[in-house]
Every structure is written in structure tokens, then in C-alpha cells.
Amino acid sequence: MANWHQPFRPPAVDTAGGGISAPDLRKPVGVAELRAAASAIGTTLDEGTTCLELTRAAVAQAGGAAAVLPAGRAVGSGYEAVSGNPCLLPEAGQAGVVVCGSGEPAEGGAVSWSPGGGRTALSVPLVTGSHSYGTLVCARAEAPFTRAEADHMAFLAERAASHIRHAREHDAVSSIVGKLQRALLAEPGRPHPNLDVAIRYLPVGQSSLVGGDWCETVRLHFGRTLLVVGDVMGHGLEAAVDMTAYRSSLRYIASADLPPHRVLRQLDEMASGEPDRRPATCLLARLDPNRGQVTLASAGHLPPVVIDGEGRASLLPVPVGPPLGTGLGGYEPATYRLAPGQTLMLFTDGLVEHRGEDIDQSLDRLTGVGFGTASGVEQVLDTVVARLDVQQAEDDVAVLAARIRDRRTQD
Known part of the structure; x- marks a missing residue:
């Protein structure tokens, strides 16, 4: 040898x-x-x-x-x-x-x-x-x-x-990132039983669950529910960690039952005090089934879509404030009527954006989707994922659909 x-x-x-x-x-x-x-x-x-x-x-x-x-x-x-x-x-x-x-x-x-x-x-x-x-x-x-x-x-x-x-x-x-993301997605919160809610999260590509997109529902007093969609800048472990921080902070602030624009203001102040925190866009929707209305506030996020009983979709205009983490504030609310037969859909930009395409064209493509007349919230998300070919999206996608339950159909 x-x-x-x-x-x-x-x-x-x-x-x-x-x-x-x-x-x-x-x-x-x-x-x-x-x-x-x-x-x-x-x-x-x-x-x-x-x-x-x-x-x-x-x-x-x-x-x-x-x-x-x-x-x-x-x-x-x-x-x-x-x-x-x-x-x-x-x-x-x-x-x-x-x-x-x-x-x-x-x-x-x-x-x-x-x-x-x-x-x-x-x-x-x-x-x-x-x-x-x-x-x-x-x-x-x-x-x-x-x-x-x-x-x-x-x-x-x-x-x-x-x-x-x-x-x-x-x-x-x-x-590590996959376990973190799965843990977060496994617990999006529980809305009040007077709402039907469905959520989808689709990471870009098929390799791993990594990114800064998230959806959330937070129970409030008097039968109201706060719906949340957010998008932290970037991908990977850092974006997932910052997303965790935003989500945790939002739950804490929302527990005080503040109006959506004030929730964003406090969240922005908290995030801007941490220099390493990545900026994020966020859309809040406080749904009040008893009054049949929704109050919205946006931090640099795309507007939501409302789908009527005939399956027609339209955008709900929302005053857009700066992204979270800038410390600039300036968030304003917008309130609309929402009937039991209508569906509210919140989403991150990965659902609609295409490289080189104007955002208005992207949103027009979304509102042009026909959702049908008898679809539940799960079917609404199935339809939008299929019609917009979300499996080929260029960015992570988070989308949430909510509908007020008709009291006559509740147990």
C-alpha cells in the first residue's frame, strides 16, 4: 500500500x-x-x-x-x-x-x-x-x-x-425559509363566521416558498374583520423575516381596533424606526357585514377588485399613501357599500404585472376576467389563477377573496 x-x-x-x-x-x-x-x-x-x-x-x-x-x-x-x-x-x-x-x-x-x-x-x-x-x-x-x-x-x-x-x-x-414561510401561511388568522374567505399564495417558480408577500385576517369587535394583503420588497430569507416582522406588528396594532389608515400610520412609524427593515406595500380592508360596508386604506398598494353578482369585476379606487417603512405617513381611508352577493378581492402585484406592460393594462386584464354568477370565493380564486395564468407569474402572488354571508343562508 x-x-x-x-x-x-x-x-x-x-x-x-x-x-x-x-x-x-x-x-x-x-x-x-x-x-x-x-x-x-x-x-x-x-x-x-x-x-x-x-x-x-x-x-x-x-x-x-x-x-x-x-x-x-x-x-x-x-x-x-x-x-x-x-x-x-x-x-x-x-x-x-x-x-x-x-x-x-x-x-x-x-x-x-x-x-x-x-x-x-x-x-x-x-x-x-x-x-x-x-x-x-x-x-x-x-x-x-x-x-x-x-x-x-x-x-x-x-x-x-x-x-x-x-x-x-x-x-x-x-x-429554514420554507419552514418559516409555511408556518406563516398556515395561520392567516380567523375571520368572523359572517364572512367567507379564501386565500392563495403562489411563490414564483416551483422551487421553494420564499418571498415577502402575505395575506392576513384579523377579528375585530362588533363582527368586523380586517383583511390584509402586503408585499415586502425583494425575495429570500431577508424578505421573509421582514414580512414576519410586519405581520406581527400589524396584529398587535390592529388589536386596538383603530381605523385602517391609522393602523398603517402606526405600522409605518414602527417600521421606519428600524433602518434595516425593508419597505413594504400594504392594503387594509375593514369589512363590516352588519352595515354592509368596507373601509380601505393603502400604503403604496394596488387597489382591490369588487365582483358583483353577475361576475363582473371593477376596481375600487383608494387614496394611495407611501409604502410602509418610509416614515412619511399620509394615509387616507375610503369607504364603500358591499352587498352579500359581492366579492372583494385583494392581491399583490405579482397577480397582474407583466414586465414591460403598463400597470393600467395589467389591471384592465384582471377586470376583464368573467367570474360567473354562482361562484363561491374558492371558485373566484380558482378562476383568476387560471385565467391570468398565475403559474407563469414573474413574481410571488398572494390573493385573498372575501364575501359577506347572506344571513338567510347561515345556520
């Missing part, structure tokens, strides 16, 4: 390299070939894909077979990402014993050994910094691996380990 523990110093990497061709084992691998091999590793943020790209590159460089022995597994638990002829690989248990018994390798260290049957094997740690992700195991029936080949495999393994680290960090952050 030959042990190589001399520190490995990789050459500069040109990530614009081309494809990988089968190696000529009679001559050493050139720098251009090594660059090409390295550029094919880490093309995605998927750990399994990165491991497979590594083993394919190893086989292309040295022939035979290659696989990854994951870290933290029981000895002999099996290989992953196998490339080449798997019959050439030593048993995973045998490779695990060699890896465990080789001691802590130096940076870029590799172990050359003979698994029997006329084969030679090479074990290279998948290490970057202080992080270890397993071992690259290469095997072939030709001549033993040279020191130059071991250095090349160590370079490729280090590159793969770096991408694996990035993939795991990305997955960890995405998991």
Missing part, C-alpha cells in the same frame, strides 16, 4: 472548459484536459449530481471505475454515484476499512492500495477546509495509479467537495 500525504497544490481552473474525452493512459493528463474535467463538476446545486459528475470525470481521466463512499455511514454500507465498470471496484466494506485505517490524510492526501484480483485502487478524500463529505474510490486493472494521477484525482475531489458544501448550505437555508 502506497500512501501519498504530500500537500496538493492545484493549478488554476478555467470553468469555461469543454467536454471530456476518454483518457490515453500512455501519457500524462494535460492541463487543458484537467480543466475540462473540473469544469464539468458542480453544474447544479444537487449533491447527487455533483458526485456523479466527479466519478464520470475520474473515469474519463484514469479509466476503470469510480464511486463515492459517503462519510458518516457504516463501513460497507455501499457506494453511490458509480461510474465505469462496477466489477472493478473493491467491495465497499474493504474500501471502508482502508479509508478508516489510513489515518487523517493531509490536504489533498490519497491512498493507493491493492484490493486483489490484479486490480489497483485509489482512495481520495472529499475534503474542503475542515469539511469532509466522504471518499472518492477509483479502481482499474491496468498499471498502478501514478502520483500525478493521484494529484489530479485530489484536485477533482476537492472541487467536488466545495460544490457539495455549497449545495448543503443552500439546502439548509432553503429549508
